[in-house]
Amino acid sequence: MNEIRTIQTGGTEDEAGTLPHNIEAEQQLLGAILTNNDVFDRIASIIQAHHFYEPVHQRIYEIAAARIQKNALASPVTLKAFLADDEGLKELGGPAYLARLAGAAISTFAARDYAQMIYDFAIRRELIRLGRDISDKAAKVDI
Numbered sequence: 171m172n173e174i175r176t177i178q179t180g181g182t183e184d185e186a187g188t189l190p191h192n193i194e195a196e197q198q199l200l201g202a203i204l205t206n207n208d209v210f211d212r213i214a215s216i217i218q219a220h221h222f223y224e225p226v227h228q229r230i231y232e233i234a235a236a237r238i239q240k241n242a243l244a245s246p247v248t249l250k251a252f253l254a255d256d257e258g259l260k261e262l263g264g265p266a267y268l269a270r271l272a273g274a275a276i277s278t279f280a281a282r283d284y285a286q287m288i289y290d291f292a293i294r295r296e297l298i299r300l301g302r303d304i305s306d307k308a309a310k311v312d313i
Contacts, residue, residue, distance in 0.1 A: 204245055
């Protein structure tokens with residue numbers, strides 16, 4: 171029950187299979203933030219919520235960041251109330267998922283590298299989307 175399971179994303183099968191991401195890196199970075207809020211200060215200049223691939227991770231990061239910026243504790247226990255109605259989190263096990271994230275935390279020394287990796291994947295996803303948009307527009311024939 172302590173294991174982190176793979177998340178099924180909401181995208182199409184082709185999109186989920188081709189867009190670069192690393193769910194485990196997201197989980198472990200969030201775990202590090204939830205167990206040591208000082209990690210946030212080390213990575214805040216690198217990564218923002220929208221850089222996370224998994225929408226639930228985006229929301230967890232957003233709430234944790236807001237609390238930390240207000241000098242309030244962001245932990246599995248304190249985030250529980252803010253995410254009680256989150257359907258995505260419920261699908262992953264609810265508050266127990268937050269606890270599992272904390273259990274999967276990486277060391278503070280690796281946090282910047284993980285944040286950079288998540289950021290790099292986000293940039294690559296955006297470049298792929300832009301390339302697809304350009305390709306789609308180029309393929310359309312205007313009369």
